[in-house]
Amino acid sequence: MKAGAFSKLYDTMVPLVSLLLFISTTIHGLSDSEAIFNFKKSLVVGEADGLFTWDAKTPPCTWAGVLCNGGSVWGLQLENLELSGSIDIEALTGLTSLRTLSIMNNKFGGPFPEFKKLGALKSLYLSNNQFEGTISGDAFEGMGWLKKLHLSQNKFTGEIPISMAKLPKLLELRLDGNQFSGQIPEFEHKQLVLNLSNNALTGLIPESLSMMDPKVFEGNKGLCGKPLETECDSLLLEVSPPQLEVRPKSSAIVSLVITSVVTALTVIIILGVIFLLNRNYKKKQPPLVVEAKESSLQKKTGIREAEPSRRERHRNGSSSGNRIGAPAGVENTKLSFLREDKEKFDLPDLLKASAEILGSGCFGASYKAVLSSGKMMVVKRFKQMNNAGRDEFQDHMKRLGRLKHHNLLPIVAYYYRKEEKLLVCEFAERGSLAFNLHGNQSFGKPSLDWPTRLKIVKGVARGLLYLHEDLPSLMAPHGHLKASNVLLTETFEPLLTDYGLIPLINQEKAQDHMVAYKSPEYLLHRRVTKKTDVWGLGILILEILTGKFPANFLRVNLNGEDLVSWVNLSFQGVWAPDLFDKDMSKTKHCEGTILTLLKIGLKCCEPDVEKRFEIEEAVKKIEELKERESDDDDFYSTYVSETDGRSSKGVSCESINMS
Structure with a gap:
């Protein structure tokens, strides 16, 4: 066999081994929770871990961002979580009922993943990430159920894939805010909600889109024809929109032979790996020891003890000690209590309290903190609360603190810092209505x-x-x-x-x-x-x-x-x-x-x-x-x-x- 053939054999073998391993696990019944955990392994989670509820001890339908119907996972909504890394499509194929996937407003990058392996998807939302590069012309082949596709505000380049225009059930398509170039392909959808603005598209707008709002095409200086007021050059009128390419089949026999050889080798490798793993497992099975130690609120939140200011050190006569110094722009580190009828405690006591994360919302996380007295409090951490200055913030908090009603959870205390705020409330026994x-x-x-x-x-x-x-x-x-x-x-x-x-x-x-x-x-x-x-x-x-x-x-x-x-x-x-x-x-x-x-x-x-x-x-x-x-x-x-x-x-x- 020639060197080129060996090279091609090696390049084909690695992904095929992964594919066969995945098929093997699927045959043995991969559960939704196992598939989601495999998917999570490819993710890089930011500081505010919005996936903290993904616990193998609880059903996946209770996890944040997991949408279920009849006990099966039909959707993942992982938005605004500062996620990055790669999208493990092979893991997602284990979710047999998956119909919608949204990872908008994160930090994912790299080329467009092979979403066509998820042929049953109905909605795909990837807007406001950092995906880049060209999307292959056949990237959407086999996705006959796809209705909503949002790719706006990324860095995609090259032509709009012809397979995208051929999606039979497409209702919504957002490609705005990218760098797509070339001509717009023919879209034959009668009720398509479309946005192609702010790209680098050129040429004549297809007649099928000529009745749309001009705003759909604005920001593409090279486009012409209706509904824009820009007239086309006579040469452009002779150029038709791109059509689906027919791929050559000359290497079909060679590919078939290579695939057969690789399949046989892969089966041998898998059997060998399974044998070795089973042998090692029987030889050494160390005792399972799990130390369950509850973290303090400070460890959970990452809130640091600030160094004392220069004036404070001079006043105290020393720069050492365990006392929390004042953060920049804050005169003291005491909690500001709004209710006189509640137990008083200091910020250091709160930070040292054993903590358990309760949830992570769009503005920050919530923690259950157990004080040394046994009192349970909820601490809500807000990082998006800089709309008001310090005096205005304190006045508004006092106003909220004066509210007293049987059906309001009172705000017991607050902590002000320019970068973030803490609101302290009492703990409700049965959790949220949701x-x-x-x-x-x-x-x-x-x-x-x-x-x-x-x-x-x-x-x-x-x-x-x-x-x-x-x-x-x-x-x-x-x-x-x-x-x-x-x-x-x-x-x-x-x-x-x-x-x-x-x-x-x-x-x-x-x-x-x-x-x-x-x-x-x-x-x-x-x-x-x-x-x-x-x-x-x-x-x-x-x-x-x-x-x-x-x-x-x-x-x-x-x-x-x-x-x-x-x-x-x-x-x-x-x-x-x-x-x-x-x-x-x-x-x-x-x-x-x-x-x-x-x-x-x-x-x-x-x-x-x-x-x-x-x-x-x-x-x-x-x-x-x-x-x-x-x-x-x-x-x-x-x-x-x-x-x-x-x-x-x-x-x-x-x-x-x-x-």
């Missing part, structure tokens, strides 16, 4: 029953009304109302948290992540109103009743539509069991009240602000949901006549005690 709605089943625990859900809705509504009454100067006094920001006490009493933070959060970060900026009025008119929180309440009610994640927060859901649209399409004014969460037990004889609450939720998240409930009206309607049959029937009939005139034979709840 976990109790969507995570309990994975741990074999019962989900929330109907009476408990109604109790939670009433408590949330009361707390929200209180915020609107005591923070009248804020357009959206809560601003970030969602299930993960509602905590539950031992008796399932809801406590609102993360309220009143809009004036403090950096505006760019707030607009990207806070619930108020996901509302219809902001998306359409770039404004937040007094009714924006009411919209958040409506979405929360629909989530509590249906058991589905709001698409507003997950970007995509099972049917590719938002939760409000799904409910409106499914709800015909009468009882429909498929509309409501199947884990919500004990709903017999409660249909009328449940339907009434659903209608209230829909009125709260009405897209037209003028038609939406005021907060006072929404709370009044919710409070009127009584347990006695006669009261419920009268209210239900009245409410139906006030809304759309539709009615149903809903029977009111019996034996519900919400007091």
Whole structure:
């Protein structure tokens, strides 16, 4: 065999060995959790590890960023996590139900991965990364289910792949903010949402795209023809858009021979490796010793003890000691307490406390800290809270500290530092409403029953009304109302948290992540109103009743539509069991009240602000949901006549005690 053939044999052998090893593990039943852990190995995780919930001891459906349907992983949403490294496509092929993948706003780089191996994908979001280089013409062959493809704000070069234009189900395509060049291929899709702006594309715009908004093509100086006002040179008119290339088949026989030889050698190698591993495993099996030592808050967060200032050292007569010195721009390191009725402790005590990470949100991580006295506190670390100066920040925190309501989680203390802030609150025994709605089943625990859900809705509504009454100067006094920001006490009493933070959060970060900026009025008119929180309440009610994640927060859901649209399409004014969460037990004889609450939720998240409930009206309607049959029937009939005139034979709840 010639040297060139041996070289080709060697180059082909390495990836083929990996492929056969993967096939071998798949045959033996690779679970979703194993596939995800294999995928994680290729990632480089940033300082704020958003993948901390990926624990082999818990089901993958409870992990952050993992979306499930019927117990199977159908989506990964790993956004804004400072991830880098490579994308292990082979590991992802182990997720047989994977339909959507989003790694937007990270630091991934390098060439375009072989996503065509994930032929069942329906949505692929790679925007705002550092991918670069050309994308091969056949990169999307076999991806017949792909509907949404977002590649904007990367560094891709070369021509737009012809296989991309041939995707049969494509609905959305965003390629803006790259360096694509050459002509635009023919797109035959009738309802395509497209953005090709700010590239280096040239030539005549295909006729199939001539009716689109000119903004789709702006920033490409070499483009001409409709819908742009730039006329094409006569020579360009004779050049047609690129068509699919036909690949030569002259080396098919050689490739077949090489593949056969490599396959045989690979099988021999795999058998040898398995034999050696099994032999070594039997020879030495060291005892498994695991030391479980809980880290302190300081180790978990990485917050450092600052050196004392020069003035402080002079005042103390020494530069040594264990005391935490003042960070730059901070006069002291004491916690600022907002509640006189709570136990006092110092920042060093807090940092030395044993800590457990509870979650990592879009603004920072939350930790459970156990003080030496045994008191459990929650410490929230914010790095995107520089919208206000120090004095303005302290004044606003004092204002929030004066709030007292049965359904608000009070802010006990705060720590100010220019680079980051710490907010200290008490610990809620049952965790978040989001976990109790969507995570309990994975741990074999019962989900929330109907009476408990109604109790939670009433408590949330009361707390929200209180915020609107005591923070009248804020357009959206809560601003970030969602299930993960509602905590539950031992008796399932809801406590609102993360309220009143809009004036403090950096505006760019707030607009990207806070619930108020996901509302219809902001998306359409770039404004937040007094009714924006009411919209958040409506979405929360629909989530509590249906058991589905709001698409507003997950970007995509099972049917590719938002939760409000799904409910409106499914709800015909009468009882429909498929509309409501199947884990919500004990709903017999409660249909009328449940339907009434659903209608209230829909009125709260009405897209037209003028038609939406005021907060006072929404709370009044919710409070009127009584347990006695006669009261419920009268209210239900009245409410139906006030809304759309539709009615149903809903029977009111019996034996519900919400007091």
